[in-house]
Amino acid sequence: MTISPARSGSAAKRPLDRRPFDPSRLPFYYGWVILVVASLGVLASVPGQTAGVSVFTDDLTEATSLTSLHLAIAYMIGTGSSALLLPRGGRALDRFGSRRIALTAVFALATTLVGLSLVGRMSVWIGIPVMSVGFGCLRFSGQGLLTLSSRTMLSQWFEQRRGMVTSASNATMSFAFASAPAFLLVLIEIDGFRSAWRIMALILVTGVAGMIALFYRDGPESSGLLIDGGGRIETASVSSTDVEVETVPSVLGTDDDATRGEALADLRFWAVTIPVAALSSTATALTFHIVEYGAELGFTEAEIVRIFVPIAVFSVPTTLIGGVLVDRVRPMFLAAIMAVAQIVMYISMAFYDRPVLGAVAVAAWGISQGGFAPLTSAALPKLFGRRHLGAINGVQMSAMVMGSALGPALFALVQTITGSYKPALFLSVIFPAVALVAALISLQRYPAPTTSVRTP
Secondary structure (H helix, E strand, O other), rough: OOOOOOOHHHHHHHHHHOOOHHHOOOOOHHHHHHHHHHHHHHHOOOOOHHHHHHHHHHHHHHHHHHHHHHHHHHHHHHHHHHHHHHHHHHHHHHOOHHHHHHHHHHHHHHHHHHHHHHOOOHHHHHHHHHHHHHHHHHHHHHHHHHHHHHHHHHHHHHHOOOHHHHHHHHHHHHHHHHHHHHHHHHHHHHHHHHHHHHHHHHHHHHHHHHHHHOOOOOOOHHHHHHHHHHOOOOEEEEEOEEEEOOOOOOOOOOOOOOOOHHHHOOHHHHHHHHHHHHHHHHHHHHHHHHHHHHHHOOHHHHHHHHHHHHHHHHHHHHHHHHHHHHHHOHHHHHHHHHHHHHHHHHHHHOOOHHHHHHHHHHHHHHHHHHOOHHHHHHHHHHOOOOOHHHHHHHHHHHHHHHHHHOOOOOOHHHHHOOOOOHHHHHHOOOOHHHHHHHHHHHHHHHOOOOOOOOOO
């Protein structure tokens, strides 16, 4: 087919998504390249993820003279501020595209790492504000924008196999994230935490930024392709300053796709968002305090950090199965399963030092974590379409980040009051219970099969 010039005067030049090379002229569907580079983009966000921050907490307490509670408060403030900004980041993503936003996020993340590597001893009244700003920039650029732009980009390139593709990406990343704490500990042992952060900043600027500039593309339409490898879009020639250029529409999705406001008014959005926000809160808290919690149970640092590897063993197949299912069933089914797994996880994690319950905790954590990919990458575009996916994803990501902000502070507060982290685990059961109710109500309220266009 022939496509008329794009709206808003964008036809005057070749779209950015077709530079420095044109994906539509490759002999294969470029979505498979997007799968690889988007996965690497998410992996590059590790310094801004809780798994990448938690291994630095002991060094930070020593370097800044702040206590674990002080750092947890700063982490809460910084992460909470990041969460409040993410909806705006989602809107910017729809406006400027994944490529520009991801590149900006990488440079911001690298700058933040260098800045944090310079911290020294501070009083509480100076240290908490300084670390709040540092954690806020770290979380907003890494866990926030870089992850959001990479995942949203991948979701834009697939429809029929979106669940399978995004889950395959997340399954691979699960092993990478599980190995990250051990790798970062080795990096710290080389020349201290300051050099470790500077090395990561160098990798981001010299390697990841180049990858994004070369290979990231916002969507198939703006790259001259039909989604899911349906072929090339035949372009129309448009004269501009006596030069004939090709143009394709840069607008993604359809006019029937839900807006952000419509999605937020739909219970299905909250049914798939509450479970991931709940797990983000408690899993972040456990990861952030994993060394201290392990000591409470009688484990060494090396022993307790190894918990993340068997968790990945369970989460990877769950992620893959969930990805296949989300392409075929309503996402609320998976949300309900994830909520039940979390309830089991939190209760059994309180008794992790008992072999049987420890195994149950690892399995339940892995199953819960396996629900992340289907519910964060595939559920929302299936329910609400792709036109405003960045803005909708931004709200879901904001809820997740806000949960990750409150979780560590809540656990630290409970531990300070009671002397144990276990009561915090029991309190955390409330959130997946609410998520389970929301999912069950959604299944009753929307009995019809869900398609890629929103249900009236």
